[in-house]
Amino acid sequence: MTDVFEASIEYPDPDARKRLAQLTGIDDQRTRLEKGLMLTLDRAAIERWSTQHHKQVLPLIAHFQARPPLFLLAGDVGTGKTALAESIGDAVARSANIPVTLHRLSLGSRGSGLVGEMTQLVTTAFDQFVEAARKSSGKTGQAKAGHILLIDEADALAQSRETQQMHHEDRAGVNALIRGINELAEARLPVAVIMCTNRVGAIDPAVRRRAAEILRFGRPTTEQRLAVLRKGLEGVGFDEKQLAALVDATGARKSEPGFTYSDLTQRLLPSIALDAFPNTPIRFDRALAIAKATNASPQFNEGTGD
Ligand SMILES: Nc1ncnc2c1ncn2[C@@H]1O[C@H](COP(=O)(O)OP(=O)(O)O)[C@@H](O)[C@H]1O
Numbered sequence: 001m002t003d004v005f006e007a008s009i010e011y012p013d014p015d016a017r018k019r020l021a022q023l024t025g026i027d028d029q030r031t032r033l034e035k036g037l038m039l040t041l042d043r044a045a046i047e048r049w050s051t052q053h054h055k056q057v058l059p060l061i062a063h064f065q066a067r068p069p070l071f072l073l074a075g076d077v078g079t080g081k082t083a084l085a086e087s088i089g090d091a092v093a094r095s096a097n098i099p100v101t102l103h104r105l106s107l108g109s110r111g112s113g114l115v116g117e118m119t120q121l122v123t124t125a126f127d128q129f130v131e132a133a134r135k136s137s138g139k140t141g142q143a144k145a146g147h148i149l150l151i152d153e154a155d156a157l158a159q160s161r162e163t164q165q166m167h168h169e170d171r172a173g174v175n176a177l178i179r180g181i182n183e184l185a186e187a188r189l190p191v192a193v194i195m196c197t198n199r200v201g202a203i204d205p206a207v208r209r210r211a212a213e214i215l216r217f218g219r220p221t222t223e224q225r226l227a228v229l230r231k232g233l234e235g236v237g238f239d240e241k242q243l244a245a246l247v248d249a250t251g252a253r254k255s256e257p258g259f260t261y262s263d264l265t266q267r268l269l270p271s272i273a274l275d276a277f278p279n280t281p282i283r284f285d286r287a288l289a290i291a292k293a294t295n296a297s298p299q300f301n302e303g304t305g306d
């Protein structure tokens with residue numbers, strides 16, 4: 001594919017499997033996304049299930065199959081949306097026993113640029129995506145391969161058409177997106193679209209309405225921070241009381257929200273190691289001081305999403 005997309009990822013993939021396994025505290029979102037993708041990439045699977053458990057293809061299945069294959073991952077920064085979207089294909093490929101390809105379109109870096117650019121980009125992306133899916137889809141309706149289109153940082157595009165300041169061009173971009181999603185819903189190909197956004201309220205209601213699922217991501221709770229720190233500090237030798245103190249230090253403060261997952265894994269844990277390197281082992285008092293001196297990522301203004 002041309003430069004509309006970043007490098008695609010083919011699953012199964014051992015790296016993706018590892019990254020997926022490292023995600024903590026988002027099992028519910030993971031399960032729902034995996035099932036949703038399974039059912040869109042292997043459309044006959046739910047009929048098989050129905051026949052097995054109800055001795056018939058239940059009428060409600062038709063409703064399932066009519067859903068646009070769109071999954072919206074929404075929530076705060078650093079909560080695993082991109083990480084999940086870029087690794088879940090591995091689980092799907094292994095369960096459905098078909099190769100799955102992820103086509104990645106990241107809008108965050110694109111800016112609004114020239115007139116027609118966003119619209120053209122989205123239209124081209126959907127066209128190329130459908131083309132790739134058609135090439136690898138079997139004649140019998142049994143999928144030989146699945147394709148996922150990831151639109152990351154989707155708020156750059158799918159902003160509410162109701163937003164006052166929205167330029168004419170942005171609106172056209174949203175319309176192109178809606179058109180693409182509608183066409184996919186009718187094409188009955190083994191394809192799915194995942195959109196990630198930090199501001200679900202900024203996503204156009206017409207796009208939100210089409211989503212088969214809107215999965216919400218939040219900052220880790222006390223228990224989830226404990227799970228991340230326990231895993232991240234394995235082998236360091238902190239006891240339960242010390243871990244609890246770190247969990248406490250990474251929680252909400254007077255004027256600040258608690259740490260995000262990425263604040264823990266990408267900022268705090270590396271800082272702790274770096275502080276000790278190269279001459280001393282990791283010590284609890286230093287780790288705690290670093291946790292206290294680290295500020296959590298500011299909360300994204302979510303907008304007024306449903
Ligand atoms: N639930 C999680 N469990 C463990 N690590 C996480 C989790 N969420 C995020 N991370 C870490 O933070 C990094 C950035 O997360 P990312 O998926 O980019 O966040 P988002 O897309 O929601 O802003 C991930 O690559 C991972 O290392």
Ligand SMILES: [Mg+2]
Binds near residue numbers: 082083
């Ligand atoms: Mg992201």
